[in-house]
Amino acid sequence: MxxxxxxxxxxxxxxxxxxxxxxxxxxxxxxxxxxxxxxxxxxxxxxxxxxxxxxxxxxxxxxxxxxxxxxxxxxxxxxxxxxxxxxxxxxxxxxxxxxxxxxxxxxxxxxxxxPAGLSLREAMILGTAGFTAGLCVYKLVRAGLQTGDGDVLVTGATGGVGSVAVKLLSQLGYRVVAATGKADQIPFLQELGAAEVIDRAELGEGTDRPMLKSRWAAAVDTVGGDVLFNVVKSLNYGGSVACCGLTAGTHFNGNVFPFILRGANLLGVDSVELPLVAKASMWDMLSLQWKMDxxxxxxxxxxxxxxxxxxxxxxxxxxxxxxxxxxx
Structure with a gap:
C-alpha cells in the first residue's frame, strides 16, 4: 500500500x-x-x-x-x-x-x-490570494477604472491578496497607495510599486460620519468591517471598491449616501465557486498580459x-x- x-x-x-x-x-x-x-x-x-x-x-x-x-x-x-x-x-x-x-x-x-505562461511554481506563488487579487483588478477595470483617474488604495497591503494587488496595479500603470499597520514593511511595499504608504489607522477615522472627503479613484479592500465602509465613503464620484476580505470584521455598517450621491460601486469578489471557464480565463491573463515578477x-x-x-x-x-x- x-x-x-x-x-x-x-x-x-x-x-x-x-x-x-x-x-x-x-x-x-x-x-x-x-x-x-x-x-x-x-x-x-x-x-x-x-x-x-x-x-x-x-x-x-x-x-x-x-x-x-x-x-x-x-x-x-x-x-x-x-x-x-x-x-x-x-x-x-x-x-x-x-x-x-x-x-x-x-x-x-x-x-x-x-497555462503555458506560468510554471507550476509561479502558479502557486500566486495561488488563491494572487488569483483573487487578479479578479479584484479585473473587476475594477471592467467598472471603468483608468490609469489617469487618481489614487488606487489597497488595504491589508502586506498580505497575500494585498501584496499581489499592489504589484499588479503598479505594473499596469496605476498610482497605488498601500495601507498597512506595519511600518517596518514600507520598503517592501515600495519595492512592489506602491507610490505612497499610509498607516491603516487613517482608514478607521470618521466611522460615525455618513460621508467622507473624496480621496480614492478605486480600491482593493482585503479587510472588510469599518475600513471597507470608510473606503466606500471616500471614493471619488463613480469610483469602485473590490471587496474580498474580512480580517477586520464581517459587518458592514453602511448607508446609501455614497451610492446615490457619488455613484459608488461596491464589487464583490469570489474566487471559490467561480465557474471553471472564468477561472481559466483569469489564469490565462495572469500568465500572459498580466504576468508579474x-x-x-x-x-x-x-x-x-x-x-x-x-x-x-x-x-x-x-x-x-x-x-x-x-x-x-
Whole structure:
C-alpha cells in the first residue's frame, strides 16, 4: 500500500498540526489523482488548521486550498497521466483533503491545465490570494477604472491578496497607495510599486460620519468591517471598491449616501465557486498580459515548515506569499 505525507490537523482537545504519513487509499473518491508539486498558504488555510468550523467542519483534516502538480491517474476524459494541472478553490482544503500533502484526489471539474505562461511554481506563488487579487483588478477595470483617474488604495497591503494587488496595479500603470499597520514593511511595499504608504489607522477615522472627503479613484479592500465602509465613503464620484476580505470584521455598517450621491460601486469578489471557464480565463491573463515578477513576494518553505508558517500568519507576521515546495 502506498503512503504519502500530509499536514494532519487533529483536535485533542486543542488543535494540533503535524506532518504524518497516510495511506493513499484514504484519499477521498475522485476522478483524478494528482501528485502535488507546490501548494501555498492562505489565511483560510490557517483558519482550517486551527479549527475554524466556518472553513472546515470535521477533523482530522488536511488543509490546503491550492495545489499544482502532475496527474498520476485519471478516469476523466480530458486528463491523462503527465498533465500539469492547477486546483484552487471549490471544496479543496475545506472539507476535502487539501493541497498540503504529496497527493490529492479531486473531481475533474475542479482542475485546469497549467497555462503555458506560468510554471507550476509561479502558479502557486500566486495561488488563491494572487488569483483573487487578479479578479479584484479585473473587476475594477471592467467598472471603468483608468490609469489617469487618481489614487488606487489597497488595504491589508502586506498580505497575500494585498501584496499581489499592489504589484499588479503598479505594473499596469496605476498610482497605488498601500495601507498597512506595519511600518517596518514600507520598503517592501515600495519595492512592489506602491507610490505612497499610509498607516491603516487613517482608514478607521470618521466611522460615525455618513460621508467622507473624496480621496480614492478605486480600491482593493482585503479587510472588510469599518475600513471597507470608510473606503466606500471616500471614493471619488463613480469610483469602485473590490471587496474580498474580512480580517477586520464581517459587518458592514453602511448607508446609501455614497451610492446615490457619488455613484459608488461596491464589487464583490469570489474566487471559490467561480465557474471553471472564468477561472481559466483569469489564469490565462495572469500568465500572459498580466504576468508579474513574483520573486519579491515569495517566502518558500517545505511541507514540514507549514505549522510554524501557519502560526506566523495568525500572528500577523507574514508578508507577501508563502509558497510550499511539496516535492522538494
Amino acid at each position: 502506498t503512503t504519502y505525507r500530509a499536514l494532519w490537523v487533529t483536535e485533542e482537545p486543542q488543535f494540533k498540526q503535524q506532518v504524518i504519513r497516510r495511506d493513499l487509499d484514504e484519499l477521498p473518491a475522485g476522478e483524478v489523482l494528482v501528485r502535488v508539486h507546490y501548494s501555498s498558504l492562505n489565511y483560510k488555510d490557517a483558519l482550517s488548521a486551527t479549527g475554524n468550523r466556518g472553513v472546515t467542519r470535521n477533523f482530522p483534516h488536511t488543509p490546503g486550498i491550492d495545489a499544482a502538480g502532475v496527474v498520476e491517474h485519471s478516469t476523466a476524459e480530458g486528463f491523462v497521466p503527465g498533465d500539469e494541472v492547477i486546483v484552487t478553490g471549490y471544496d479543496l482544503g475545506m472539507n476535502t483533503y487539501g493541497g498540503l500533502a504529496d497527493y490529492i484526489r479531486v473531481p475533474a471539474s475542479w482542475l485546469i491545465k497549467r 513574483l520573486e519579491p513576494l515569495v517566502d518558500e518553505i517545505s511541507l514540514e515548515d507549514t505549522p510554524q508558517a501557519i502560526a506566523r500568519i495568525l500572528a500577523g507576521h507574514q508578508k507577501g506569499r508563502v509558497l510550499v515546495n511539496v516535492i522538494g
